[in-house]
Amino acid sequence: MSNDLTLYNSLSRQKEVFKPITEGHIGLYVCGPTVYSDVHLGNVRTFTSFDIIYRYLLHKGYKVRYVRNITDVGHLTDEGEDKMSKGARVAKLEPMEVAQKYTFGFHEMMRRFNNKPPSIEPRASGHIIEQIEMVQDILKNGYAYESNGSVYFDVAAFNEKNDGRYGELSGRKIDELIAESRELKSQSDKRNPSDFAIWMKAGEDHILRWNSPWGEGFPGWHLECSAMSTKYLGEEFDIHGGGNDLKFPHHENEIAQNAGSCGCGGARYWMHTNMLLMNGRKMSKSDGNTITPQQLFTGDSPHVTDSFSPMNLRFFMLQTHYRSQMDLTDEALQAGKKGYTRLMEAWANLQKLEGQGGAQNGTVGKELEAGLAAAYAEMDDDFNTPKALAKVFELVSRINALKGGQLSLKEVSKETLEKFKTSLGTLLFDVFGLMDEGEAAGASGDTLSKVMDLVLDLRAQARAEKNWTMSDKLRDALNDAGITVKDGKDGAEWTV
Numbered sequence: 001m002s003n004d005l006t007l008y009n010s011l012s013r014q015k016e017v018f019k020p021i022t023e024g025h026i027g028l029y030v031c032g033p034t035v036y037s038d039v040h041l042g043n044v045r046t047f048t049s050f051d052i053i054y055r056y057l058l059h060k061g062y063k064v065r066y067v068r069n070i071t072d073v074g075h076l077t078d079e080g081e082d083k084m085s086k087g088a089r090v091a092k093l094e095p096m097e098v099a100q101k102y103t104f105g106f107h108e109m110m111r112r113f114n115n116k117p118p119s120i121e122p123r124a125s126g127h128i129i130e131q132i133e134m135v136q137d138i139l140k141n142g143y144a145y146e147s148n149g150s151v152y153f154d155v156a157a158f159n160e161k162n163d164g165r166y167g168e169l170s171g172r173k174i175d176e177l178i179a180e181s182r183e184l185k186s187q188s189d190k191r192n193p194s195d196f197a198i199w200m201k202a203g204e205d206h207i208l209r210w211n212s213p214w215g216e217g218f219p220g221w222h223l224e225c226s227a228m229s230t231k232y233l234g235e236e237f238d239i240h241g242g243g244n245d246l247k248f249p250h251h252e253n254e255i256a257q258n259a260g261s262c263g264c265g266g267a268r269y270w271m272h273t274n275m276l277l278m279n280g281r282k283m284s285k286s287d288g289n290t291i292t293p294q295q296l297f298t299g300d301s302p303h304v305t306d307s308f309s310p311m312n313l314r315f316f317m318l319q320t321h322y323r324s325q326m327d328l329t330d331e332a333l334q335a336g337k338k339g340y341t342r343l344m345e346a347w348a349n350l351q352k353l354e355g356q357g358g359a360q361n362g363t364v365g366k367e368l369e370a371g372l373a374a375a376y377a378e379m380d381d382d383f384n385t386p387k388a389l390a391k392v393f394e395l396v397s398r399i400n401a402l403k404g405g406q407l408s409l410k411e412v413s414k415e416t417l418e419k420f421k422t423s424l425g426t427l428l429f430d431v432f433g434l435m436d437e438g439e440a441a442g443a444s445g446d447t448l449s450k451v452m453d454l455v456l457d458l459r460a461q462a463r464a465e466k467n468w469t470m471s472d473k474l475r476d477a478l479n480d481a482g483i484t485v486k487d488g489k490d491g492a493e494w495t496v
Helices: 043-058 083-091 095-112 128-140 155-161 172-180 221-233 245-263 293-298 310-318 330-352 364-378 385-404 414-431 437-464 469-482
Strands: 008-010 013-019 026-029 063-068 144-147 152-153 196-203 217-219 238-245 266-272 276-280 326-329 483-490 491-495
Touching: 008 266, 008 330, 026 043, 043 063, 043 238, 043 266, 043 276, 043 293, 043 310, 043 414, 063 221, 095 330, 128 144, 128 196, 128 217, 128 245, 152 245, 152 293, 155 172, 155 245, 196 221, 196 245, 217 221, 221 238, 221 245, 221 266, 238 245, 293 310, 293 469, 293 483, 310 330, 310 385, 326 330, 330 385, 330 414, 330 437, 364 385, 385 414, 385 491, 437 469, 437 491, 469 483
Parallel strands: 026 063, 026 238, 238 266, 276 326
Antiparallel strands: 008 013, 144 152, 152 196, 196 217, 483 491
């Protein structure tokens, strides 16, 4: 590994020099989506942040096992109903049909944002045996109790035997939890309001259910990640990540479950992304302050005045540190779109430059080397993408000045320029995960345009004949292929 990497550990509430358990290897677990609806923009921000973290760990030379789960059972609504069951009831589908549909949609959205797939993507429903075994271990160790077919984690017993450890991640105290707790009907058999379910008895109308030593039921949401992270990364592993909203109770309960089942600590480092706001406020469907990724791609929303490609949005996300709140506004998106375009134009200009200097660098060559080293140093400081990007834009000014003749290429050795091209490309495309959309469009745009002209003509003909089934089928097929069609007064427009 090159320079030391520091990261902010939510558990210690401070930056720490990262030291993996096994030299050269990293176990990374990130809580994945609950697949009962379309992925929302806050999810995209979290998974894109961890994609950049994953990419940089790979760049540093680590062999990374990246595990990101799919939650398809056990995640309850505020009313105590399984979110998968609710999604199935609303859509009149089998729960696993719902899971399959939205898992495909999630994967497609990750692909469009150029997020790498994880090494392993386990489903909660495929690990029921492991979850039952973990419940049995927690019971055996005296940290849980059975009540009317459900099993609850005994927070007070755990705290008594573990020096008040519960709450170490979130800073919450049991007395506060008891005062704040709302007793759900499905959890009326708990001894204390702070206790939480690790196995739930299935009611007569509950669709998702499995046999267990305690009767038919289903696992608690918090248990799933403890069981799957342990199975694939071991009783102790390096990094656990997720959104800040998961810190309590989800991640707090994971820590308790891991310690309660095997006396182990689970993850050594906990990392959390911050909230995504819109127009300075929390996103909310109820007051209309919300927007979907698809609406941003098409511009079909009262909150924006333009459309934004996945790379425009990825660049926009790079401008905010993963631990800071990100505020989505039309003005900021427009500025980000211009910044992305300027960066890609500078990259194209750089490819046209040829070194003219000798073996030794002049001032400009040294500035290029120092600027790029500074950008990578910012990534070593808790993956600070906005500061790294700022260093890159200082280099953009020099690239454009070299292209325009304001700076002399004689100040840059041929070797330095070639290394600079390679290293900057690595940072932009391998680490930041950006793609040059203009270059990709140039390679295949003419062919795609001709095909799309034909398809839209066929769709227009179907609409003229009021063949709505065929019109919708063509639109949906294009959407599945990552091509969005927007109907307007002057005809249909499409974007990739």
